[in-house]
Amino acid sequence: MSELKMQSNSQNIYDNPEFFSAYSTLSRSQQGLAAAPEWPSLRHMILGSSSTTLPQSRVLDLGCGYGWFVRWARENGASYIQGIDISEKMIEKAKSFDKDAKPASTPEVSYEIRDLETLILDEESYDFVYSSLTFHYIEDLARLLRQIHSSLKKGNNGSGNGKLVFSVEHPIYSSPVRPAADWIDVKGAGEEEEEGKVWPLNSYSEEGLRVTSWLGTDGVRKYHRTTETYVSLLLENGFVLTGLKDWAPSEEDVAAHPEWSVERHRPFFLLLAAEAR
Numbered sequence: 591m592s593e594l595k596m597q598s599n600s601q602n603i604y605d606n607p608e609f610f611s612a613y614s615t616l617s618r619s620q621q622g623l624a625a626a627p628e629w630p631s632l633r634h635m636i637l638g639s640s641s642t643t644l645p646q647s648r649v650l651d652l653g654c655g656y657g658w659f660v661r662w663a664r665e666n667g668a669s670y671i672q673g674i675d676i677s678e679k680m681i682e683k684a685k686s687f688d689k690d691a692k693p694a695s696t697p698e699v700s701y702e703i704r705d706l707e708t709l710i711l712d713e714e715s716y717d718f719v720y721s722s723l724t725f726h727y728i729e730d731l732a733r734l735l736r737q738i739h740s741s742l743k744k745g746n747n748g749s750g751n752g753k754l755v756f757s758v759e760h761p762i763y764s765s766p767v768r769p770a771a772d773w774i775d776v777k778g779a780g781e782e783e784e785e786g787k788v789w790p791l792n793s794y795s796e797e798g799l800r801v802t803s804w805l806g807t808d809g810v811r812k813y814h815r816t817t818e819t820y821v822s823l824l825l826e827n828g829f830v831l832t833g834l835k836d837w838a839p840s841e842e843d844v845a846a847h848p849e850w851s852v853e854r855h856r857p858f859f860l861l862l863a864a865e866a867r
């Protein structure tokens with residue numbers, strides 16, 4: 591694995607102390623996958639309904655953050671897991687969870703600070719690539735998908751084709767050009783408070799940079815692309831699509847978290863699964 595010697599426009603917002611501190615207060619930062627409501631859908635895309643582990647696989651997590659998925663993969667059969675992130679603070683935090691791990695009885699885990707915009711991956715070196723809520727920070731996703739495709743094994747050793755599973759902010763969520771777009775109240779639209787809320791969807795077809803406000807920080811840079819573009823980028827770069835989910839909380843999720851009921855008006859995350867051919 592190496593890095594292209596070229597400049598990129600990547601923003602490393604997670605190393606901003608105020609942003610990092612606000613991010614650490616999120617329940618998914620504190621409790622990990624258990625507090626990520628889309629995790630059961632991602633887990634199903636990773637394992638399918640029959641398998642319960644990732645047997646003896648080499649796994650790569652792009653934008654690994656605190657390393658919650660890296661630790662899950664370690665406990666679920668992976669033989670080697672590589673976590674990559676641009677943020678020194680995130681990697682430091684991920685490593686801090688492993689201080690008490692027993693290296694002799696666990697698969698090899700390695701963390702590296704790298705920019706996904708310039709990352710070069712070794713050919714046919716992974717069985718499974720995962721990325722959670724990171725690809726919407728990447729400007730040149732086609733380049734990264736080509737790298738991922740080349741790094742996945744192609745089934746010539748009888749172990750099957752390598753797989754990619756990733757999540758992004760849903761294009762309907764990432765589309766509005768207003769920084770920190772929020773629900774708008776439409777009076778008289780319904781009896782219940784949530785029925786009167788609409789999402790300010792605009793500029794869906796205008797792909798590219800969105801400069802937003804998040805966790806009290808202005809100027810957070812993300813890239814909006816349509817669902818069609820995500821799927822086309824996979825197909826054009828050698829993948830076969832094996833799963834797609836417009837994730838919004840289920841009725842059961844809302845029963846457990848009534849404050850999420852408004853989130854059923856539009857999908858929040860887009861989850862995609864693909865196989866390298």
Ligand SMILES: C[S@@+](CC[C@H](N)C(=O)[O-])C[C@H]1O[C@@H](n2cnc3c(N)ncnc32)[C@H](O)[C@@H]1O
Nearest residue numbers: 600604653654655675676677705706722724727
């Ligand atoms: C929303 S966090 C998700 C963290 C983790 N995957 C999770 O789901 O808990 C996004 C992560 O992507 C990383 N990231 C953003 N841009 C990146 C880039 N250009 N290269 C590598 N990592 C990047 C951030 O530092 C951050 O850790």
